[in-house]
Amino acid sequence: MLVVMRAHATEEQVRAVCKKIEDLGYRAHAMPGSERTAIGITGNQGEVEAGTLEEMPGVQELIRVSKPYKLVSRDVKQENTVIRFPGTSATFGGQGLAVVAGPCAIESREQALIVAEQVCRAGAQFFRGGAYKPRTSPYSFQGLGEEGLQIMAEIRETFGMKIVTEAIDNESLALVEEYADVIQIGARNMQNFSLLKRAGRSKKPVLLKRGMSATLEEFLMAAEYVMSEGNYNVILCERGVRTFADHTRNTLDLSVVPAVQRLSHLPIVVDPSHGTGKRNKVTPLSRAAIAVGADGLMVEVHHQPDRALSDGMQSLYPEQFDELMTQVRQIAGVLGRTVPAIGARVAAAPGTATRSEIASPAAH
Numbered sequence: 001m002l003v004v005m006r007a008h009a010t011e012e013q014v015r016a017v018c019k020k021i022e023d024l025g026y027r028a029h030a031m032p033g034s035e036r037t038a039i040g041i042t043g044n045q046g047e048v049e050a051g052t053l054e055e056m057p058g059v060q061e062l063i064r065v066s067k068p069y070k071l072v073s074r075d076v077k078q079e080n081t082v083i084r085f086p087g088t089s090a091t092f093g094g095q096g097l098a099v100v101a102g103p104c105a106i107e108s109r110e111q112a113l114i115v116a117e118q119v120c121r122a123g124a125q126f127f128r129g130g131a132y133k134p135r136t137s138p139y140s141f142q143g144l145g146e147e148g149l150q151i152m153a154e155i156r157e158t159f160g161m162k163i164v165t166e167a168i169d170n171e172s173l174a175l176v177e178e179y180a181d182v183i184q185i186g187a188r189n190m191q192n193f194s195l196l197k198r199a200g201r202s203k204k205p206v207l208l209k210r211g212m213s214a215t216l217e218e219f220l221m222a223a224e225y226v227m228s229e230g231n232y233n234v235i236l237c238e239r240g241v242r243t244f245a246d247h248t249r250n251t252l253d254l255s256v257v258p259a260v261q262r263l264s265h266l267p268i269v270v271d272p273s274h275g276t277g278k279r280n281k282v283t284p285l286s287r288a289a290i291a292v293g294a295d296g297l298m299v300e301v302h303h304q305p306d307r308a309l310s311d312g313m314q315s316l317y318p319e320q321f322d323e324l325m326t327q328v329r330q331i332a333g334v335l336g337r338t339v340p341a342i343g344a345r346v347a348a349a350p351g352t353a354t355r356s357e358i359a360s361p362a363a364h
């Protein structure tokens with residue numbers, strides 16, 4: 001059920017309706033829009049007793065939401081959700097595209113800083129890197145854990161990029177939310193409902209990757225789990241699904257982008273690295289992702305992909321990422337969207353660490 005407030009309803013009236021909903025034993029989710037506020041009601045098993053709510057001051061109408069996902073739905077909020085980050089112009093869902101780039105995993109301080117400088121220079125506003133890696137084999141590199149998070153915090157300080165990193169369980173989520181700007185929930189955890197609920201109680205935005213075999217509805221329901229706990233800053237990420245095609249690691253389902261945008265107000269970005277698993281396909285699919293209307297990209301970049309501890313095959317060389325950004329910028333322009341130019345911090349601060357300085361931290 002959805003309570004639509006009148007255009008000029010006061011904050012007090014919105015608060016009173018929320019209180020009434022909570023008194024009835026449900027949960028109220030006020031979603032302010034540019035024209036009016038809508039209040040989603042969750043926690044009800046059957047029909048909500050509408051009578052008392054309908055009569056309250058400031059209420060325009062009550063609408064039944066027929067879809068299984070509610071807070072995620074455009075029925076609840078018509079305009080796109082824009083996720084902002086204090087101190088930067090970077091957004092997810094705004095007119096500017098979000099570019100998240102970095103290695104699959106944080107392997108060392110030196111590796112992370114070298115890649116960070118490169119992707120920042122190319123225009124990425126978000127730095128990615130796994131400190132906790134969900135690996136198919138228990139014998140593969142599992143990530144540096146908290147040390148990896150500390151390295152990323154240093155990268156935020158040095159380059160001004162915001163940090164996106166994955167939490168694989170409730171324990172790592174507690175640390176990730178302390179250090180990171182965006183909490184990534186990986187494909188393998190898209191239906192880890194206790195983790196989704198825990199992420200929903202966090203104050204940090206959540207980047208939710210589509211499960212390898214998830215339908216659109218399952219994907220949106222996973223986002224609903226996060227939102228139902230009160231965290232409305234969810235970014236969806238298409239990263240490919242399993243099909244019979246074996247020329248790529250996964251099949252990047254770009255048609256999900258307009259499909260999501262029709263049903264949901266949440267931003268959606270595309271990860272062509274995991275989506276294809278092959279370096280030579282990352283740039284073409286990045287172009288396609290922006291052309292289809294994605295709100296941004298997540299791309300794996302490594303300065304020595306052949307030495308990477310994970311996902312080297314799909315990691316771009318920094319020079320390839322530069323080229324990707326140049327191409328994507330042109331496509332974005334056609335759609336009236338923008339991609340940031342040279343990373344502000346790198347360009348503005350002549351004293352910023354250079355590659356050689358990073359390579360020999362002991363010299364400082």
Ligand code: PEP
Nearest residue numbers: 104186187188209239274
């Ligand atoms: C990743 O982003 O490094 C990752 C593990 O992605 P996914 O969950 O999509 O496999």
Ligand code: MN
Nearest residue numbers: 104300310311
């Ligand atoms: Mn990876």
